[in-house]
Amino acid sequence: MFNSIRHSHMTLCTAAFICLVTIQTGCINQESNSEEFSIEQKAAQLLMVGFKGFEMSDTSHVKRDIEEYGVGGVILFDFDVPTGTPERNIKSADQVEQLNRSLQEISSIPLLIAVDQEGGRVARLKAARGFPATVSAEYLGDLNNPDSTRAYTIEQTELLANIGFNVNFAPVVDLNTNPENPVIGQLDRSYSADPDIVTTHASIVIEEHQNQNLLPVIKHFPGHGSAWNDSHVGMADVTDTWEEIELEPYRNLSQTDFRFAVMTAHVMNSNLDEELPATLSRNVQTGLLRDDIGFRGMLFSDDMQMDAIRSFYGLEFSIEHALNAGVDMLIFANNSVYQPDIVPDAVKIIVDLVETGAVSEERINEAYERVMETKRQLGLLD
DSSP, rough: GGGGOOOOOOOOHHHHHHHHHHHHHOOTTOOOGGGSOOOHHHHTEEEEEOOOOOOOOOHHHHHHHHTOOOOOOEOOOOSBTTTTTSSSSOOOOOHHHHHHHHHHHHHHHHHHHEEOOOEEESSOOGGTTOOOOOHHHHHHHHHHHHHHHHHHHHHHHHHHHHTOOEEEEBBBBOOOOOTTTTTTTGTTTSOOOOOOHHHHHHHHHHHHHHTTTTEEEEEETTOTTTOOTTTTOOEETTTTTOOGGGGGHHHHTTSSSOOOOOEEEEOOOOTTSSOOOOGHHIIIIIIIIIIISOSSSSSEEEEETHHHHHHHHHHHHHHHHHHHHHOSSSEEESSSSSTTHHHHHHHHHHHHHHHHHHOHOOOOOOOOHHHHHHHTTTTTTO
16 A cells, blocks of 8 residues: 555745745755765765754854865754753744754755654654644554544644754654663654554655655664663664564565655664674665665664764774765764764765775765755755
8 A cells, every 4th residue: 555655745835945045055056966076075965963053153163064064964953962951953943944044055055954853752843942742653653543643744744844954853663562662662752563553654754744845764774662772872782672573664665655764773683783783784774775675765874973883883983884884874963972073074084984995986976976866856956
C-alpha cells in the first residue's frame, strides 16, 4: 500500500517564504556542479552546525561559518545543554522566523535549516513559548488512528514551513523493543514495537512534511530502540539486543516514492560491524542501507559531538570514517560541547583527508551532489 502514495505540492505559504529568500539571497540560479567548486567549498556544504543566539549577530561564529566558509546547514535548539539554560535559539514564532530569515539572507547558497520537532518530550517549539501543544509518537501509535496522526502532523508542518524551517529530524522509526530504553522508550519517541504500525504512521508524517516542502529525516539507522544506554552520554551497544526486524520500516519506506532523508545511529552493533559504531561503518551505511535496502536519498550523521563518538574517537578519525561510510552531511550541533571553530576545523580536516587520499574526491563529490539535489528538491535551487 505504501507504493500508492503520491507526491503533493508545497503550500502557498512555503512557496512565499522560499520566494522571499530567493529574492533576498539572489542565489536561486546558483549552479552546483561539483567541478566548479573547490574542495573547501564542497566540504563546507557537507556540514550542519549549531550556534547560540536568538538573532543574527555580527560577532557570532555562525555568521563567519555561513559567509566565509559557506556551511551547508544550521540547526536550532530551545535549550543550551553546555550551560544548562534555555538561552539558545528559540523564544517565539516571530523571533524564530526572523532568525531563519536572517540566516538565509547572508548565505550565497540557501541553507538547510533544521530542528528536532518530533512531538511530545522532543519538541524544540514548546507550548510554553507560545507554540501549539504536541503529542508523542507513542501516544499516536497507541491510538493508532491515521486521521489523528495526520491532523497533528499538518499542524506541526504548517508551523515549521511558516517560520522558515526546511528540515525536520523526525519521524523516529526506531521500534520500541525496549520500553526501558532511556533515550527512546522512556521518552515516548517510538510509535510501536510493531514495524507495520511504525511504517503506517511514519508514512503519514513523511507525506505531510512533503506536502509543506519540508524534508523529514527518519532515524536512527539501523535501530536504536533496543539499547540500554543513551548515546548522548556514552556508547550504546545493541549487539545482544538488536533484531533484524528493526530494519523493516526502512525497507518499507525505501520502496515508496516519498522524499525523505535518514539519520544514523551512534550505536555499536557487532552483528553488523565488529569494529566501528554504525555512524562510522561502511558496512552499515553503504552495505546495508544503500546496497541492501536500496535507500538513495541524503544521509545525515547524528550529532558528531555526542559522547558516543567524541569520547571514543578523534575528530579526524570520526570525520574520515563517517564520510567513507557514506554519510553526506555531518552534524555538529554544538549542544553537547560548544566548539565555535568546529566548521573551520572540520573543513580543514576534510581538505587534508582528500589531499592525503584518506577520503576520495569522488566521495566528496557524491555527498556534495546529494546535498545540492536535496536543496533543489526543496525548491531552494534550480
